[in-house]
Amino acid sequence: MFLISPDKATVNESLESFLIRLCKANGFESYQTMALVIRDWLQDNDHEAAGSWPLTLSRANIYHANHSSGFRVRALKLLDELLDTNSPSMLERCLLNTTTAFSPNLASVSQRNIIIPLKFIRTSTIPVCPQCLTEHQYIPQLWHISPYEACHHHKCELITHCPSCNEQLNYLQAERITHCECGYDLRLINTIKAPTINKVISEYIAGKDVDCLPLRADMSERFGIILWYQNRYLHSKSDDDSSLISFFEHWPQSFFEELDDLSKTACDKQLKSFNQTDFSVVFGDVLTSCQKLPFRTLQQNIVLEAVVDYLISLVEKNPKCKMANLGDLQLNIIETAALLSTSIEQVYRLIEEGYLQLAIKLKLHSRLSPNQGAFYLRQVIELRQSRITPTYSNNMTYLPSW
Numbered sequence: 001m002f003l004i005s006p007d008k009a010t011v012n013e014s015l016e017s018f019l020i021r022l023c024k025a026n027g028f029e030s031y032q033t034m035a036l037v038i039r040d041w042l043q044d045n046d047h048e049a050a051g052s053w054p055l056t057l058s059r060a061n062i063y064h065a066n067h068s069s070g071f072r073v074r075a076l077k078l079l080d081e082l083l084d085t086n087s088p089s090m091l092e093r094c095l096l097n098t099t100t101a102f103s104p105n106l107a108s109v110s111q112r113n114i115i116i117p118l119k120f121i122r123t124s125t126i127p128v129c130p131q132c133l134t135e136h137q138y139i140p141q142l143w144h145i146s147p148y149e150a151c152h153h154h155k156c157e158l159i160t161h162c163p164s165c166n167e168q169l170n171y172l173q174a175e176r177i178t179h180c181e182c183g184y185d186l187r188l189i190n191t192i193k194a195p196t197i198n199k200v201i202s203e204y205i206a207g208k209d210v211d212c213l214p215l216r217a218d219m220s221e222r223f224g225i226i227l228w229y230q231n232r233y234l235h236s237k238s239d240d241d242s243s244l245i246s247f248f249e250h251w252p253q254s255f256f257e258e259l260d261d262l263s264k265t266a267c268d269k270q271l272k273s274f275n276q277t278d279f280s281v282v283f284g285d286v287l288t289s290c291q292k293l294p295f296r297t298l299q300q301n302i303v304l305e306a307v308v309d310y311l312i313s314l315v316e317k318n319p320k321c322k323m324a325n326l327g328d329l330q331l332n333i334i335e336t337a338a339l340l341s342t343s344i345e346q347v348y349r350l351i352e353e354g355y356l357q358l359a360i361k362l363k364l365h366s367r368l369s370p371n372q373g374a375f376y377l378r379q380v381i382e383l384r385q386s387r388i389t390p391t392y393s394n395n396m397t398y399l400p401s402w
Contacts, residue, residue, distance in 0.1 A: 005083045010138070011112075015061050015093040017139035020175055031057040031175055041082075042075055049075035058172040062094040063109045063118075069097055093141075095121065102227055103292045103338075104285070111141065115220040115294045117227050120146045125168040127158035130189040133178050139171060142206060147226050150194030150202040157194045159186065197242045201226065212245045214302050221300055224293030228303050232289060252306040259283065259310050263326060275324035275359070278373040279331045287331075291338030298341065308339065308384070315381045327381075330359055330373030336380050344370060355383060 006021035019031055028034040035055045042050035052071035054060045065072045076090040095109040095116070102108055107118040122144050129151035132140070142148045143158065150157055161168055164184035174181035194202075204210045205222055216222050229248075234241055247254050266282040279287070290303040298305040318327035336356070337344050350356040351368070358368070359376050368374055 006138075010136075011088040011092060012140050012142070013093065013138045014141045014144055015090065015095075016057055016172055017177060018090075018093055019057065019060060020171070020177060021138060023175075031060075038075075038079065042078060046074060046078060049078060057175060058123075062091075063097050063121075065097075095141075100294050101292060102224060102294050103289050104231075106227070108294060114223075116145065116223055120223065120227070122146050124170065125160050126170050126172065127160040128169060128171075128186055129154060129156065129158055130187050130191055131156065134187045137178050139177060142202075145205065147205055147230075148202045150198040151191075152199070152203045152206045152208065154191065155194055155199055156191035157198065159189055159191070162186070163189060195242075197245060200245060201241075212249045214248060214251065216302070218300065220294055221302075224295075225302065228290055228293055251302075252309070255303075255306055256310055259286070259307075263314070266326070273324045274326055275328035275330070275376065277329055279329045279335055279377060282326070282329060287335045287338040291334075291341075296338075296341040304338070304341070311339065311377065312381055312385070315378050320378060327376075327378040329377045331375045331377055331380055332373050333368065333370040336375050339380050340384055350383070356380070 004025045006018065006025045019034075023029075023031055023034045026034065028037070032055050035053060039050050039053045039055070042053055049071050052065065052069075053075050054064070054072075062069055062072050062076070073091065076094065080089050092112060095111050098108050098110045098115060100108050100110070100115050102115075102117050108115050109118055109121065110116065126139065126143055127149070128139070128143060131154045132151060148158070159169065162180040162182060162184050165180060165182040167181065169180060169186070171177055178187055179185055200210050200212060204213050205219070205226065207219060209215055213222075214225060216225070229244055230241065233243070233247075262283055266277075270277075286307055290301065290307060293301050293303055295301050296304070298308060315327040318325040320327070331339065333344055333347050337347050340347070347356065348368075351358065356375055357379060358374050360372075360374055362368060
């Protein structure tokens with residue numbers, strides 16, 4: 001055990017910040033110098049793990065690794081054995097690759113079983129709170145997450161640029177926590193009060209309960225809610241997200257009113273019969289954008305729950321009759337899977353076993369395209385209502401695979 005652990009190691013500190021402080025505590029000039037020493041030691045103890053050890057701080061986290069991620073996990077575990085304290089393990093500080101995706105097909109990373117959209121992880125600029133740096137000289141993982149723009153402890157805006165050189169702050173490049181690359185002490189910066197919306201979002205993803213946003217215990221769900229809102233209503237970085245508070249204060253009525261407007265517009269501009277109209281023509285990507293946030297079950301996905309409730313009500317208001325109505329819109333396989341909280345493979349099984357009837361005729365030996373309208377909304381809703389989603393499962397299974 002030749003590595004001296006930094007003082008006051010905390011579980012919410014980022015991996016990169018811990019490695020910088022580990023360098024300083026052991027007298028290394030830079031991370032690369034320490035990395036070369038660690039790689040030499042690993043070469044003697046596990047040559048496979050040695051080859052995966054990163055020499056650049058910005059690539060140190062596990063989610064940056066591709067095929068060598070398993071070896072990097074092994075290397076970090078071996079490094080834990082060199083530390084002289086019982087501080088949180090290196091793996092607890094890492095962002096890990098995960099197979100879970102947020103809709104629409106957005107990759108994610110995880111830390112301590114919290115699933116975070118990969119697009120939320122900052123890479124070019126890592127802002128700081130000068131007051132926090134005065135109290136503790138390390139970088140929390142929260143500062144790496146883009147929706148977190150205000151310190152939830154001091155209610156001030158995070159600082160993104162150095163007031164001395166006006167360069168963007170990125171401690172991964174400077175390898176200095178309390179100072180800019182130009183040498184300016186970031187603890188001397190005067191902070192300003194953060195806007196209400198920034199404080200609300202930052203507190204929300206920091207785990208605090210906020211009255212104006214959905215109270216969800218699972219942090220992964222909170223990230224999913226913020227991601228869904230930004231993808232649906234913020235189309236550029238310059239868009240203001242201040243309406244998020246008013247939108248969720250009246251949830252789900254505010255969302256239902258929006259869907260009602262889409263329904264009314266479709267009826268006013270109807271060009272062909274609704275039983276020949278794709279669901280997406282009327283409602284866009286309302287189903288596919290919320291099918292995994294990051295879970296499929298209604299108990300863990302309030303947006304999908306609201307969409308399902310609305311569509312059930314829509315079908316009830318438009319009963320089956322001679323004249324086709326909104327209840328007869330055509331769903332494709334992807335939308336059907338989202339509405340049934342299941343996988344595309346399960347939908348194909350439901351077709352084979354006769355639980356789902358096609359609304360179109362396929363050519364002989366042809367396979368149904370996932371984007372082709374093929375099922376009536378009414379029939380899919382009826383199938384959903386005839387089955388109960390298990391509360392312990394993230395994916396409804398209607399039929400076994402055999």
